[in-house]
Amino acid sequence: QVQLVQSGAEVKKPGSSVKVSCEASGGTFSRNAITWVRQAPGQGLEWMGGIIPIFGTANYAQKFQGRVKITADESTSTAYMDLSSLRSEDTAVYYCARAGGDYRSGWYYFDYWGQGTLVTVSS
């Protein structure tokens, strides 16, 4: 059974950066994409980007291009999401989710989710 365990809640100042981790167990970490989805308070789900660890190259939603960096460490089965230039609108719960299906072609879904990490941006 695949499990994704994320790092704990963070409080950040506007303009700073945050790095959230997602450690996977079970399954085959390297070959399945790990993606990041966020949810602002009372709002819907928003896909940010993802990475297939064995290839190492991430892709990002246009909205976050230049501000987010997703990486993966195969040796520890851990993925990371680094978001910079934080503003109050980035206050949200950030989820990592494994992609089932074929990530590179667009026919994929999110079959396993982390527990979520609350990032609060406040001065």
Place this chain on the structure above:
Amino acid sequence: QSVLTQPPSVSGAPGQRVTISCTGSSSNIGADYDVHWYQQLPGTAPKLLIYGNNNRPSGVPDRFSGSKSGTSASLAITGLQAEDEADYYCQSYDSSLSGSIFGGGTKLTVL
């Protein structure tokens, strides 16, 4: 404004059938990309409910079913139960955006 459009809310009495629509366009659902559905209970992470338009992961009751036609998809829930009260999201891929997209979510209330 979400790329996929869902009704903000639906409701039904226990035992009834409800449907939730998800409307897209020619660059996502209409381009033959699959639609997937998630259930999110309050304070928890989303859970995969339907994948590949109409497939249920192991453990999901057959009261839940999905369909897709043209640029739209639907989630149907039969035999409504109190525990079904949750937010439901559709998800697909958009070729113009080169990424995954979600609907805005639908809150299901069991009366």
